[in-house]
Amino acid sequence: METETRLVLTEHDRAAIKRRASNGILRTLVAQAVMGAAAVLISWWVAGGAAAVSALVGACAYFVPNAFFALRLLLGLLGPVKSNPFTFFIGEALKLGSAVAVLVLVAWLGRDWVVWPALLFGLLFVLKGYVLLLAFRKLP
Numbered sequence: 001m002e003t004e005t006r007l008v009l010t011e012h013d014r015a016a017i018k019r020r021a022s023n024g025i026l027r028t029l030v031a032q033a034v035m036g037a038a039a040v041l042i043s044w045w046v047a048g049g050a051a052a053v054s055a056l057v058g059a060c061a062y063f064v065p066n067a068f069f070a071l072r073l074l075l076g077l078l079g080p081v082k083s084n085p086f087t088f089f090i091g092e093a094l095k096l097g098s099a100v101a102v103l104v105l106v107a108w109l110g111r112d113w114v115v116w117p118a119l120l121f122g123l124l125f126v127l128k129g130y131v132l133l134l135a136f137r138k139l140p
Contacts, residue, residue: 018077025070025077032129036063039125043118051118057110058122061102065095066126 009017036059044052069091076083103123106114 022074022077025073027133028130029067029070031132032063032066032126035125035129035132036060036122039118039122043115043121047115047118050113051115053113054110054115054118055122055125057102057106057114058119058124059126060122061106062099062123062126065098065102069095 036056039059040052040055043055072087072091073083075081076087106119
């Protein structure tokens with residue numbers, strides 16, 4: 001007959017886990033911001049100002065909702081408001097829904113000025129921000 005062993009964490013262990021998780025969240029946001037800035041600069045260099053603005057809009061379409069979601073996760077880690085799996089999935093759905101809403105709004109209002117390849121380039125760079133962490137071996 002097998003006996004179950006229960007893992008008991010000390011306050012020091014819990015603090016270390018929270019610190020590591022919050023550092024990972026912040027590191028991911030910084031990597032996404034750097035990749036978004038790189039997309040804007042590359043777009044500006046290759047195709048000019050309108051492409052740079054389009055890349056910025058594409059980068060912000062995902063980065064801004066993701067930053068709010070990360071803030072909510074950090075509050076759940078460090079603050080009095082606790083997170084649970086349901087909160088995580090609702091936040092993820094809101095983040096993705098708002099990114100899609102921004103892209104639909106840009107498609108509707110920005111027909112005359114948006115440079116679609118640059119917008120998609122900015123969006124893709126922010127989405128793949130973790131590649132920067134992989135390159136520097138800084139994944140949480």
